[in-house]
Amino acid sequence: HYFVHDVGYVPQGLTAKKLKxxxxxxxxxxxxxxxxxxNIIKEIKDFDHLTRLLHRFYDAMT
Structure with missing residues (x-):
């Protein structure tokens, strides 16, 4: 299963961890x-929007 935040290619001399x-x-x-x-904060429409943004941020950080 591929996610946008996954490392798709690891060139020689680097590790997936270093690239991440x-x-x-x-x-x-x-x-x-x-x-x-x-600008991101100003555009938050409701609590659901905030939770989606936080979930995306968490996914990008892990």
């Missing part, structure tokens, strides 16, 4: 910028 850590750092570096985070 790099992916996590890039994700956090982008989405935790104040302007981006504020």
């Amino acid at each position: 850590n790099l992916q996590r750092q890039a994700y956090l570096g982008f989405y935790l910028r104040p302007k981006i985070l504020w």
Whole structure:
């Protein structure tokens, strides 16, 4: 079963764990910028929307 946050290819000299850590750092570096985070917060419509966003964030971090 393939998920968008899974590492699809591991080049020689790297590990899937290292690539996942790099992916996590890039994700956090982008989405935790104040302007981006504020725009996401402003667009939350209801509690269900918030829970879906948090679930997606959790999936990306694990």
